[in-house]
Amino acid sequence: MTAIDLDDGPLESVRFTGLKPGPKLIVLGAVHGNEPCGPTAILRAIDDCRAGRLKILRGEVTFVPVANPKAFRQKTREGDRNLNRDLREKPLANDYEDRIGNPLCALLRQHDALLDIHSFRGEGEPFVFFGPQNNRGELEPFARAEEEAALAGCLGVAIGIHGWLDNYARLLAIRARLDVPRLAVTEGYGTTEFMRFCGGYAVTLECGSHDDPEAGEIGYAAIRNTLAQLQLIDAAMPALALKDVIEMVDVLLCETQGDAAEGPWRTGDAVPAGAIIARRADGTPVTAPRDGFVIFPNKAPKLGEAICHFGIAGSRGPAA
Incomplete structure (x- = not known):
């Protein structure tokens, strides 16, 4: 067949x-x-x-x-x-x-x-x-x-x-x-x-x-x-x-080939404001804009794909 x-x-x-x-x-x-x-x-x-x-x-x-x-x-x-x-x-x-x-x-x-x-x-x-x-x-x-x-x-x-x-x-x-x-x-x-x-x-x-x-x-x-x-x-x-509810509020895109997530972050990891979460192809670091969470970090994104999504502590619980 x-x-x-x-x-x-x-x-x-x-x-x-x-x-x-x-x-x-x-x-x-x-x-x-x-x-x-x-x-x-x-x-x-x-x-x-x-x-x-x-x-x-x-x-x-x-x-x-x-x-x-x-x-x-x-x-x-x-x-x-x-x-x-x-x-x-x-x-x-x-x-x-x-x-x-x-x-x-x-x-x-x-x-x-x-x-x-x-x-x-x-x-x-x-x-x-x-x-x-x-x-x-x-x-x-x-x-x-x-x-x-x-x-x-x-x-x-x-x-x-x-x-x-x-x-x-x-x-x-x-x-x-x-x-x-x-x-x-x-x-x-x-x-x-x-x-x-x-x-x-x-x-x-x-x-x-x-x-x-x-x-x-x-x-x-x-x-x-x-x-x-x-x-x-x-x-x-x-x-x-x-126990933890996260609201996705932002996304970081690969705008130049070589942009990528950086660090040990995993989906759901809490990150403090100012922590480096990615780096542009020219070496510029990208930091967390505030206390939040990393979602789907990608260390090899293609142009136009998400490097990672960013979330904050959500107010919605299981009954909300």
Whole structure:
């Protein structure tokens, strides 16, 4: 079988339906193909459901172990491009991610809540991304912030981060000054943003580094906690785990090839005002504008990519 034949293969999903009413949950893994923790955690949960160790009594759960089969088969972040950018239905598909994105979007529309399981490059503590407060704005209107924050708080990780889409808009404003292709703000829309657009709510769980053997365990525990929090199974409500909530407020871009993050910083690390967090190609240091947190430091960014995002202590808690 050729690679082209494999790329024509189906998107696998496994659904368990309880006999009593309840919410509909979807759990995704391997939106990026080099992140094995999602498939590991999800396949274990599927086995538990089939064996009766996890009994879905209410609502539904749909598991998608591998959301991007081509990237997963290649063990690369992307197949043709990043599936978690500009995710929406596209009647005329231009690449593999457009093609797989259509059935994936159709699945998302059928559900109330999404748990999207990821890992990240480099080192750092696991964390959860959640969305905006309730609002009627243009960028990401939303009306289910309380439910989403409650889900984020129960997953078992101590760090929560919000403000992604606003910060992505800031990134595009800076990028527009550079000699790089223009991007639309929809490039910042991935699985969670599409889910909110459809009237649901969603969180992205970052389980740690790609090669951390504990990442799959963190993802599996989060699945069990989510099933309990939504009461799809008979289990005690999981304990609140969030301790630090970070709001993304700024982004530092690679404006000249050679600009890069500097220092031992990891995602979620607290940095004091004035600490060096990056260095320009000409040797000029870039310092933290105030006390805050480093998010996704990149020591080898391409022109127009983020060197790092910067956050501050947020006022939102799990029930805000």
